[in-house]
Amino acid sequence: MSSDSLLDQFAGGTLIGGVGLNALETYVIKSDDEARFKNFWQSLNALLPKDVYDVQKQVSHLTLAYDR
Numbered sequence: 847m848s849s850d851s852l853l854d855q856f857a858g859g860t861l862i863g864g865v866g867l868n869a870l871e872t873y874v875i876k877s878d879d880e881a882r883f884k885n886f887w888q889s890l891n892a893l894l895p896k897d898v899y900d901v902q903k904q905v906s907h908l909t910l911a912y913d914r
Contacts, residue, residue: 875883897903898912 895908897906897909903909
């Protein structure tokens with residue numbers, strides 16, 4: 847119910863999270879796209895810092911920025 851912002855100390859919050867929101871767009875992955883999609887995720891996974899998604903992540907400038 848409060849903001850940690852240095853710029854707007856009087857900003858309010860909300861009690862409702864975004865959990866119940868539906869996807870804005872949907873897409874069906876066809877079998878023809880499967881290999882390209884797997885290749886994309888494998889390439890992306892190699893580039894992402896593990897601390898961003900690791901359960902026991904270390905606090906760093908990257909994890910703080912991602913969490914915010």
